[in-house]
Amino acid sequence: MIFLSRAWILLVLLLMSTLALAQPSKEDSVLCYESAIREPIAFYGNPGDIFILYDGSRWKVASAGPIEYVPARYRNVLICPSEQVLIVDKRALSVEKMRN
Secondary structure, three states: OHHHHHHHHHHHHHHHHHHHHOOOOOHHHOOOEEEEEEEOOOOOOOOOOEEEEOOOOEEEEEEOOOOOOOOOOOEEEEEEOOOOEEEEOOEEEEEEEEOO
């Protein structure tokens, strides 16, 4: 009986350590947040376009159709790092985060 309880405790500790390793990083824990495109001023949203948000993060458009360009110095966006999606003017673009 004592052997079973020790084995059970070891199993629980092993499972807890596995779950701790599987937790998302702190950066990915935020599903979406509002920001604005700092660069470039003329953002078209074509595949391959690189842009920088005001939080300093750099992103690359992975795939999407072109969005209608509206000249705006500070274009408000919704960025979802965990889903790799940028929402601009009700249009969703697939994006990839780049290393700074």
